[in-house]
Amino acid sequence: MSDAEWAFVRPLLPVLLWGRKRLDGRRVLDGIVWKFRIGTAWRDVPERYGPWATLHTRFRRWALNGTFDRTLRAVQARADEAGDIDWLVSVASTVVRAHRHAARARNGGSEIPDSDALEAA
Template sequence: MFGVVRRHELSDVEWEVLSRFLPRSGTGRPRANDRVVLNGIVWKLRTGSAWRDVPERYGSWQTLYMRFRRWALDGTFSRVPAQVQAEKDATGDIDWLVSVDSTIVRAHQHAAGGKWGQSIGDEAGDHALGRSRGGLSTKVHLACDGRGRPLGFVLTGGNTNDCTRFEHVMETIRVARIGPGRPRTRPDHVVADKGYSSRKIRTHLRRRGIRHTIPERADQVLNRLNRGSRGGRPVGFDRQAYRLRNVVERCFNRLKQWRGLATRYDKTRESYQATVTIASILLWI
């Protein structure tokens, strides 16, 4: 036991899971206690405070920041959800009715130093910041399972259209097997709103043999009716399945309880991606 768990700190159960995936310290000077450091990182991200304002009980803020950046860049944080998801899938704890959607996150002026653009990594220095009428923002495109837990996500500038990143989001769904076998990448069913209603997306899902429920936009319905018999048949629509789409909204609601996620303070893509990843990990745990 670690003693009294303060507000915004890791519980014993959360620490027990996370501690298995942290890199071991090598030779040389002993490093600061991992649980104390991780508690400081979580406290900072949950409250949205500046690194310099993290309470002294977590140690030097420089140590917290450097450990956070190191684990964000070396893939420590990104490896944890893959392992946790694999363990959950082995026990049948993943609901493969997947919901896809996106949410806008306003970028604080402290994040404005990062280069902004629409690309998702093709450009050197692109940090998923886009300018629109509301100012700089980031968009989190996310796929969650039927219980509202993130299976994968993609970051882009806030001025990016949802449907252009659908296939990228689907590519992030990759749940490894415990034992032999290829990772699972194909949901049983995909549910999305009208923002994803396009022929390209429907064709992509059909080719992969994935059932889907995506309503048509009003203009698409009108165009089809105006073309008469040449317009083709209406797309299939399962109302019961579509009612379950709200799980992705609830997922965003839970993620945005983290103030450091609900407003972006990080300049770099890697740091903000680590923030979303940490919040996602604790949803799974």
């Protein structure tokens, strides 16, 4: 992460005012980004980003408390102000037909009995 990117993101991260000294937020965020960019397990994140359990815990906290949502909105707002986002959206739809057996239908249109009805018999 560049210094300019960190300067933008840093105020968006939560600040802990009490407790033990925490691992640097920039290092943790770099480790989280590395993990998802590579697509590996948490335990396989290199030690230079800190303990994998710390990265996982911080990721879960930030995901649950809305830090990532706030950061995304801030980045989008900044890019929109700069004219870097084209908000034109195209949606394509596709029709997929399922075989009648996928809908549990029989030849006469009667339903297949559910497991509770079979157990009662």
